[in-house]
Amino acid sequence: MNEQSLQEISAFLDEAGYFLLATTDGDQPKLRPLGGHHIYDGRLMFTVGEHKDVYRQLLANPKVELAAFSKGKWLRYSGRAVIESDPKYEAMALEGNAFLQKIYNEDTGRHLALFHLEDAKAALLDGSGQAVRVF
Secondary structure, three states: OOHHHHHHHHHHHHHHOOEEEEEEEOOEEEEEEEOOEEEEOOEEEEEEEOOOHHHHHHHHOOEEEEEEEEOOEEEEEEEEEEEOOOHHHHHHHHOOOHHHHHHOOOOOOOOEEEEEEEEEEEEEEOOOOOEEEEO
8 A cells, every 4th residue: 555545544543533443352353442553664553552452363363454434434444464573663652642651661561562454455435335435
């Protein structure tokens, strides 16, 4: 996916405020609201805590879908989650975010994981489910 498409997807996620991430836990689907996303090095990255079930679910089955709703339109973004291994991304995501810094630090021992989607597909849909834009 090109940088312009990622910028458009990120802007829609900003507008929506929160979005839903769908994973699986064994054969059980799981949804949770997320808000953390950043574009680094030409990739749209999402944040989750390494201590959370969602992180373990991503490792076990990296196929995910995100959905967001804003102003009568839906965004669906799916692909294979790839966990970023470079610690610079955690530092970048925490920079200037006092809320996350209280949770993810040396004292708590917790780490923030970032992932991006490979083999990704995205579509912006109107209220009737018709594609307005396919990325």
